[in-house]
Amino acid sequence: MVGERTPQRSGESRSEAETLATCRCRLSFPGMRIHYLSCGTDCPFGGPLFDGFSKSLFGLIPCAAQLVETNNGLVLIDTGYGTQDVRQPHPRLSKFFHALLNIKFRMRDTALHQIKALGYSPEDVRHIVLTHLDFDHAGGIEDFPNARVHVMEKERDAAENKRRGFIARRRYRPVQWDDVRDWRTYADGGESWFGFDRVRALDGLPPEILMVPLEGHTSGHAGIAIQSNSGWVLNAGDAYFYRRELDADRRRCTPGLRFYQTLMDTDRKRRIENQERLRELKRTEGSHVTIFCSHDAKELEALQRMPTS
Ligand SMILES: [Zn+2]
Numbered sequence: 001m002v003g004e005r006t007p008q009r010s011g012e013s014r015s016e017a018e019t020l021a022t023c024r025c026r027l028s029f030p031g032m033r034i035h036y037l038s039c040g041t042d043c044p045f046g047g048p049l050f051d052g053f054s055k056s057l058f059g060l061i062p063c064a065a066q067l068v069e070t071n072n073g074l075v076l077i078d079t080g081y082g083t084q085d086v087r088q089p090h091p092r093l094s095k096f097f098h099a100l101l102n103i104k105f106r107m108r109d110t111a112l113h114q115i116k117a118l119g120y121s122p123e124d125v126r127h128i129v130l131t132h133l134d135f136d137h138a139g140g141i142e143d144f145p146n147a148r149v150h151v152m153e154k155e156r157d158a159a160e161n162k163r164r165g166f167i168a169r170r171r172y173r174p175v176q177w178d179d180v181r182d183w184r185t186y187a188d189g190g191e192s193w194f195g196f197d198r199v200r201a202l203d204g205l206p207p208e209i210l211m212v213p214l215e216g217h218t219s220g221h222a223g224i225a226i227q228s229n230s231g232w233v234l235n236a237g238d239a240y241f242y243r244r245e246l247d248a249d250r251r252r253c254t255p256g257l258r259f260y261q262t263l264m265d266t267d268r269k270r271r272i273e274n275q276e277r278l279r280e281l282k283r284t285e286g287s288h289v290t291i292f293c294s295h296d297a298k299e300l301e302a303l304q305r306m307p308t309s
Helices: 014-024 083-087 095-101 111-117 153-161 166-171 255-264 268-285 297-305
Strands: 027-029 032-042 061-070 073-077 125-129 148-152 183-186 191-193 196-201 209-213 222-228 231-235 289-292
Touching (some): 032 111, 032 222, 032 297, 061 111, 061 297, 073 111, 095 166, 148 153, 148 209, 153 183, 231 268, 268 289, 289 297
Parallel strands (some): 073 125, 148 183, 231 289
Antiparallel strands (some): 027 032, 032 061, 191 196, 196 209, 209 222, 222 231
16 A cells, blocks of 8 residues: 555545545445446436346446545546536537437536545546546546546557547547546556456556456456455456356346447457456455446446445
8 A cells, every 4th residue: 555645525624534435435445445436327228128127218327437545545447428528528429329328418427526526626536547448438537637547558559549440430539538648558467366467556556456458348458456355346347248247157148238249349259258257257256356347237336335344
């Protein structure tokens, strides 16, 4: 663990800040707390054919993010849609994905709005760690101008230099991150973690936060693992989309999300291999590694309900 202080909420005493944080946190490590946020809502036509539970014609697909309180500032893991996406979706985002996903742009969903509601200021967010640079994960980056942005080198290269083809041009929207001044990108290489290789610690972040390459959905896609005192939590991003996909027996995915994953993947073989590795991780280490993905409402709700540890 590095750093010296827990970020203070403006205008609050330490004890008030602590009380609020304690009420809202879901998992904790000494000096480190994790909040589970949804920073965007997609309501695709098809309802349960996407989310597996809706009773209406429209599904409910969150964009999960985590806010981690560390001893040296806030760390935001993925950012969903940002305030600029809400104010002016076009031409910032593509009309194709806006229509396909039936995105509901709401200011209250943004990470900035939720972080302010917790009593913090945007400047308190020192680091943003991204699973990948798709439009529904990168939209809030520029709401936090002081943050260092961490992503796999291959992902930044793909998003900035290889935007070729119908999907690539629409999924990667450089306007969402063109003002970033402090990038940290990570080349292949690193340690082993529960059978996953090339796992990296991140520059300036506590050693309990790791980047776990999980390519397939995009070429530089990664999961983000955090060690809490309740065990490890692995944010698998878009390595899978539906909670039952990691089941050992009778695994399944809804047709809508199966279609979407197939539409979006850049390396199907790697995506399926990595899903198999995640399934194995859950089977063998599920008692002390919690895995969740970016777009499953039930998984996210379960994490948001978890008692403070
Ligand atoms: Zn996504």
